[in-house]
Amino acid sequence: MPELPEVEAVVRTLRPIVQGRRIRRVHVFHLIATKPQTPTRVARQAKGSRIRIVDRKGKYLLLILDSGLLTMHFRLDGQLLWFSDFKELMERANHGKSGVHVDVALELDKGVLGFADRRHFGRVHTWKSADDCPGLSALGIDALSRDFTSRRLTGLLSASKRPLKDFLLDQSRVAGIGNIYSCESLWHAHLDPRRSANSLQPLEARRLHKAIVSVLARALECCLHPAPDFRNPEWWFQGLESILRVYSREGKPCRRCGQPVRRVEQGGRSTYYCSRCQK
DNA sequence: CCTGCTACCTGATGGC
DNA sequence: TGCCATCAGGTAGCAG
Numbered sequence: 001m002p003e004l005p006e007v008e009a010v011v012r013t014l015r016p017i018v019q020g021r022r023i024r025r026v027h028v029f030h031l032i033a034t035k036p037q038t039p040t041r042v043a044r045q046a047k048g049s050r051i052r053i054v055d056r057k058g059k060y061l062l063l064i065l066d067s068g069l070l071t072m073h074f075r076l077d078g079q080l081l082w083f084s085d086f087k088e089l090m091e092r093a094n095h096g097k098s099g100v101h102v103d104v105a106l107e108l109d110k111g112v113l114g115f116a117d118r119r120h121f122g123r124v125h126t127w128k129s130a131d132d133c134p135g136l137s138a139l140g141i142d143a144l145s146r147d148f149t150s151r152r153l154t155g156l157l158s159a160s161k162r163p164l165k166d167f168l169l170d171q172s173r174v175a176g177i178g179n180i181y182s183c184e185s186l187w188h189a190h191l192d193p194r195r196s197a198n199s200l201q202p203l204e205a206r207r208l209h210k211a212i213v214s215v216l217a218r219a220l221e222c223c224l225h226p227a228p229d230f231r232n233p234e235w236w237f238q239g240l241e242s243i244l245r246v247y248s249r250e251g252k253p254c255r256r257c258g259q260p261v262r263r264v265e266q267g268g269r270s271t272y273y274c275s276r277c278q279k
Numbered sequence: 280c281c282t283g284c285t286a287c288c289t290g291a292t293g294g295c
Numbered sequence: 296t297g298c299c300a301t302c303a304g305g306t307a308g309c310a311g
Contacts, residue, residue: 002304032288059305075305077289119289121305135306162282171306178304240304247304268284270302284310292302 002076004143004176005216006237007059009223010080014230015054017082018063018113022050025107029094032120033103045126046070046106058139058175068128070106071136072115078122081114082230089114100233116233139175143216148174150209157197157205164200164208165193165266177212180247181219183272185211187246192278193271194264218243246272 023046028039049065056062063070072078081102083089089112093102102114104124115124127133140156141148156173167173168182177185186193188211191204200208222239229235241248245255249272250263259276 006304073305076303117288119287119303121288166282169305180304267282269305282311284308286308287306290303292300294300295298 002059002074003178003181003219004056004059005181005219005223007056007061007074007176008144008220009237010228011054011056011061012224013227014061014080014113017111017230018051018108019054020051021108021110023047023065023106024109027089027105027107028103029105030103030120033115033117033122033124035123037125042070042104042124042126045128051108057136057142058171059178060133060136060139062130062136068126069130069133070124070126071133073123073135075117075119075121075123077119078115078117079233079235080228080230081116081233083112083114086112088112113230138172140171140173141175143174143176143212144220148209148213150206153209153212154200154202154205157200157208160197162197163194163266164191164197165271167197168212169267169269174212176216179269180244181212181215183247184215184245187273187278188215190278192275193266193273246274248272 026043026046028034028042031039034042045068046065049067051063051065053064055064059073061072081100086107089105092100101116101118103117104115106113131137141152160167164186165182168177168185185208189208191208219240222243223237226238246261249261251260254261254274254277257274257277259274261272262275264271
């Protein structure tokens, strides 16, 4: 559930389900999911607390508790699951191939929220305050926030010499954009991913801002229709491929000019772009 | 401070 | 079929 729109859709869907609920118990089935924190620490902080606010910053999902907070990060493949009660959780969870993979479960006063990531990159942590979470406090401005203005982006761009693609992936500058939507934004803005951030003219910076905002908004709409279904472990976002203009289209014609889409490596990850219409 | 590289994991896919 | 290589929506940690 990787980038900002996916996490935002999860947050909006989860909020009415768990906000105001109390966490009765915490079950950690796979130790790695709370690493480097211990399951005991996570359980101690969360147990007995009420979930006051369900929120998001960048790609982090936040459960603000009576005291402290619980953070979830889905990394590449993490997801949420919902069970009616503890009994259903234990009947369905982690019974080999036929069972549902669950790493951590929050048993609430009504229902059970599960966190699952078979690849074990995702994490569930607790903190006394948001400032104690290094990943969270290092985040730059959230790409969906009102304060993410063209002016603000222009300022950040001018302070960086890195290639545009690397700049957009850097969560400490703008938070929430990942590999897919960085490629998509640069395609919509007609900008070459390899250009350095501080080389953009004011008009180009404005174009990039507009592209980011519209790409994320479009993706969020897509992620909300249909909304995530936590009851179904097989569920995944539908129809996202159809809104993608360039990502994962190596060799296929550019949807604007017909030139075959190129794939290059940047920072060890794939960048897709059109060498004819992205300058 | 900044940048670049590796490690962390599991599963899907495609070539032979 | 099986085996192997490659790829995957992310970030932390470390070296230079």
